[in-house]
Amino acid sequence: MGEVDRAFIQPQEHRPKPDCTRAEGIPLIDLSIISSPNSNLENDQALGVLVEEIGDACKNWGFFQVINHGVPLAKRQNIEKASRIFFDQPLEEKRKVRRSEEKVLGYYDTEHTRNIRDWKEVFDLNVYDPTVVPASYKPDDEELTRWFNQWPEYPADLREVCEEYATEMEKLAYKLTELIALSLGLPEDRFHGFFEEQTSFIRLNHYPPCPVPDLALGVGRHKDGIVLTILAQDDVGGLQVKRKTDGEWLWVKPTPNAYIINVGDIIQVWSNDTYESVEHRAMVNSGRERFSIPYFLAPAHYTNVQPLEELANQHNPAKYKPYNWGKYLVTRKRSNFQKLDVENLQIHHFKIPESELAEKIGLSVVHQPVTGRCFL
Numbered sequence: 546m547g548e549v550d551r552a553f554i555q556p557q558e559h560r561p562k563p564d565c566t567r568a569e570g571i572p573l574i575d576l577s578i579i580s581s582p583n584s585n586l587e588n589d590q591a592l593g594v595l596v597e598e599i600g601d602a603c604k605n606w607g608f609f610q611v612i613n614h615g616v617p618l619a620k621r622q623n624i625e626k627a628s629r630i631f632f633d634q635p636l637e638e639k640r641k642v643r644r645s646e647e648k649v650l651g652y653y654d655t656e657h658t659r660n661i662r663d664w665k666e667v668f669d670l671n672v673y674d675p676t677v678v679p680a681s682y683k684p685d686d687e688e689l690t691r692w693f694n695q696w697p698e699y700p701a702d703l704r705e706v707c708e709e710y711a712t713e714m715e716k717l718a719y720k721l722t723e724l725i726a727l728s729l730g731l732p733e734d735r736f737h738g739f740f741e742e743q744t745s746f747i748r749l750n751h752y753p754p755c756p757v758p759d760l761a762l763g764v765g766r767h768k769d770g771i772v773l774t775i776l777a778q779d780d781v782g783g784l785q786v787k788r789k790t791d792g793e794w795l796w797v798k799p800t801p802n803a804y805i806i807n808v809g810d811i812i813q814v815w816s817n818d819t820y821e822s823v824e825h826r827a828m829v830n831s832g833r834e835r836f837s838i839p840y841f842l843a844p845a846h847y848t849n850v851q852p853l854e855e856l857a858n859q860h861n862p863a864k865y866k867p868y869n870w871g872k873y874l875v876t877r878k879r880s881n882f883q884k885l886d887v888e889n890l891q892i893h894h895f896k897i898p899e900s901e902l903a904e905k906i907g908l909s910v911v912h913q914p915v916t917g918r919c920f921l
């Protein structure tokens with residue numbers, strides 16, 4: 546293994562297999578009917594078909610790719626170029642905008658996923674600058690703070706290209722939330738209100754060539770804690786998605802100018818488990834460096850995340866207790882800087898036990914008025 550730090554080595558069962566399945570891919574969805582400037586969501590006859598495709602993809606895969614999405618190619622090329630230039634600099638330059646406990650955005654090269662170090666370096670930025678969040682993870686502390694972006698001197702246009710890209714990502718993200726809302730039988734603007742003071746962020750990922758690609762991962766297996774992710778991966782590829790039907794890791798073949806979309810944990814909770822946030826990870830390789838750019842759509846810090854009342858009822862009670870998004874976000878950020886003994890906060894920590902749910906359904910029958918109908 547030579548000089549590779551043991552911190553990068555995955556346990557046997559989580560190491561990538563070189564012969565992973567490439568045959569069947571995640572669904573590819575064409576958004577052209579909603580991307581043209583004159584499109585009208587209410588009147589378009591093809592909309593029903595599209596909404597069904599989106600719903601099926603969210604339910605069966607938790608992942609899909611979109612083409613004809615309306616994001617100008619030049620905006621993507623600009624940010625990809627600036628990202629390459631930034632990461633190509635010597636470490637001491639990049640470390641000038643290093644993330645710390647006080648400045649949580651910027652450059653970082655020692656991220657761990659499930660306590661194993663990722664073979665990557667990243668640059669994080671807020672979409673809304675500054676972003677308002679709780680000052681502390683402690684539940685009773687109501688103080689707020691602001692997270693500011695840090696910009697490097699070089700490349701000089703990094704800020705501008707990131708901001709322009711963020712504007713495009715936001716437009717696409719809103720379209721996707723509208724389609725997802727419709728697919729759940731909700732009004733298309735059902736989710737809009739959550740994003741007024743959003744905490745969305747963008748990450749530039751750089752995965753250098755790795756001498757032990759069969760032992761390490763660019764990002765270990767994880768689920769995204771936010772609402773949804775829009776990922777731009779380059780032509781090297783490396784993203785793997787865990788197939789729901791059999792748990793097999795599937796390699797997502799790079800499709801030029803497509804975006805990969807995945808349902809995040811918050812949609813899983815809002816939809817009361819109708820849609821599921823799916824595990825994914827990124828492989829590295831010994832020959833070529835790889836770049837990817839995820840945009841993470843996330844709500845305002847004061848959002849209490851819980852199953853939507855339209856989707857939870859007597860027969861299908863809410864499967865999660867409400868949790869405060871800001872506290873959740875800050876708790877997860879904290880674990881980036883302090884090695885905590887406990888597992889990182891996850892939505893399953895808010896899951897209501899099956900036995901309690903069964904009791905609720907049972908109780909709703911018992912509590913029917915004597916003259917009322919039993920709905921079970």
Ligand SMILES: O=C(O)CCC(=O)C(=O)O
Nearest residue numbers: 750764778784827837839
């Ligand atoms: O680089 C990739 O393909 C995946 C990145 C990812 O999943 C993440 O940053 O959350």
Ligand SMILES: [Fe+2]
Nearest residue numbers: 767768769825
């Ligand atoms: Fe991810």
